Amino acid sequence: MQDHKVNSAKRKKSGIPALLALIFVIMLLAGCGNNSAADSGAGNGAAQTNAAEATPSPSPEVEPAVAEAAEATSYPLVVQDELGHEVTLNTAPTKVFAPYMEDSLVxxxxxxxGQWSNKGQGQQYLQDQLAGVPLVDFTSGLPSPEVVMAMQPDLIVLHNSYYAENGVYEQYSKIAPTYVFQQAAGDLDSSLTILGDLLGKQEEAAKGLADYRKKVEEAKTTLAPHIQDKKALIIRFNSRGMFLMGGVYGGFVLAEELGITKSDLVAAENSVELSLEVLPQIDADYIFLANDTANTGESFYKELTESALWKSIPAVQAGKVYDVDDRYWLGGGIVAYSNVIDDVLEILAP
Known part of the structure; x- marks a missing residue:
């Protein structure tokens, strides 16, 4: 465009007095500059961002993210999963089996x-959106290839690498293209974005993440005066015992999303078995108790909360212990994490 302006000025200069030529060049430069901005705004991300800043929007975080995801997935699609397997999708999947990732699918x-279930129960906080979806039992481990085959999926997604062990990946991948995450709940932005790419749902993924990020930032602002120099700890109870939860599920929300420091006991672990002898080491200012929905951990819950050592913990004495709903505190996805944030706001900043 700059070359065009110079050449135009030369063509117009002959036969025109110098002063008029100068004025004309100045006007031409200004007009061409405006046209350049308009042209680049149609296809340049930076120009679009500037335009968005100049025009106030009710949801400024949402629109750029959704715009970036506007280009639809083209099939056939060939990708590598997080374990290095090559996954080929010839067409957009329509029959998906992604156990324990139903939150993201919603x-x-x-x-x-089919949906993940344990002892005949799916993830209860999602059942309104999963009405009519058959339950697939994971009580004794992953379902057999025959059970999976009967659902006729055209894409299988395993939410962590553990699910792919012991020959499961090899068996499932013969049924349908199978994508495996290392730990989908540990990086929600990545896992939801990847799932959106696989299913051709980039715009939905981008909007969901943008709305969630806005909620996180607003919650952090509200919680800031209540969590400064504070530590938090989640204790989980089930039929196998008591466990300290680290940086996954509700622990991920507390530490990574809301910025509440983890207890030193789980600083480098996702899950640590808890015994009464460890109680004097608990350094958390806030303790959240997540008992199994079916109360299979009730005996351990009573053993802990009725012990003298428990009652001597500073957080317990200060009344900073809270029972929470394990159905979503131990869930992984935007819906679960949003519910956890709502709980934390209600508890710490009522």
């Missing part, structure tokens, strides 16, 4: 062909 507006 955000994307996708109903799976």
């Amino acid at each position: 955000v994307l507006g996708v109903k799976p062909v």
